[in-house]
Amino acid sequence: MGASLGGHKTHSKRFRPVAEINVTPMVDVMLVLLVIFMVTAPLLTAGVQVDLPKTSATPLKGEDQPISVTVDAHGKVWIQETEVQLDELGPRLLAITAQKPETRIFVRGDKTIDYGRVMEVMGALGAAGLSKVALVTEVKGSTDGKPAKKGGR
Numbered sequence: 001m002g003a004s005l006g007g008h009k010t011h012s013k014r015f016r017p018v019a020e021i022n023v024t025p026m027v028d029v030m031l032v033l034l035v036i037f038m039v040t041a042p043l044l045t046a047g048v049q050v051d052l053p054k055t056s057a058t059p060l061k062g063e064d065q066p067i068s069v070t071v072d073a074h075g076k077v078w079i080q081e082t083e084v085q086l087d088e089l090g091p092r093l094l095a096i097t098a099q100k101p102e103t104r105i106f107v108r109g110d111k112t113i114d115y116g117r118v119m120e121v122m123g124a125l126g127a128a129g130l131s132k133v134a135l136v137t138e139v140k141g142s143t144d145g146k147p148a149k150k151g152g153r
Contacts, residue, residue, distance in 0.1 A: 067103055089124045094130070
């Protein structure tokens with residue numbers, strides 16, 4: 001049981017402050033945000049509910065985000081989530097795609113509506129000079145509800 005006279009000097013050298021940043025909490029928060037965005041992103045893309053016809057064609061690959069034109073079960077025409085009249089469809093899409101004339105337009109039609117109504121929409125798009133138009137269907141036997149792009153001009 002002895003006392004050390006030099007204990008004070010060694011004590012200050014042994015306990016220096018740590019100057020490192022602990023990134024573990026930041027990584028935890030980022031991973032939680034990633035999971036939240038992965039879960040909510042598919043929910044944000046749902047627009048107007050339509051029951052798409054099924055096909056066995058393989059999906060086409062697209063380079064950019066397309067504009068969706070939907071014909072619902074009542075024959076109403078929608079651009080994304082905005083309802084428009086058929087005679088307004090071409091001018092509105094031309095105004096939207098003025099900066100990028102090569103923007104793809106996906107036409108989604110409910111399988112219970114008249115085929116002629118979908119062709120009226122396709123005719124209005126063609127008359128407006130929009131050439132990158134594709135029909136959207138669901139893959140036959142698909143249970144996840146993801147649409148496949150079919151066709152195109």
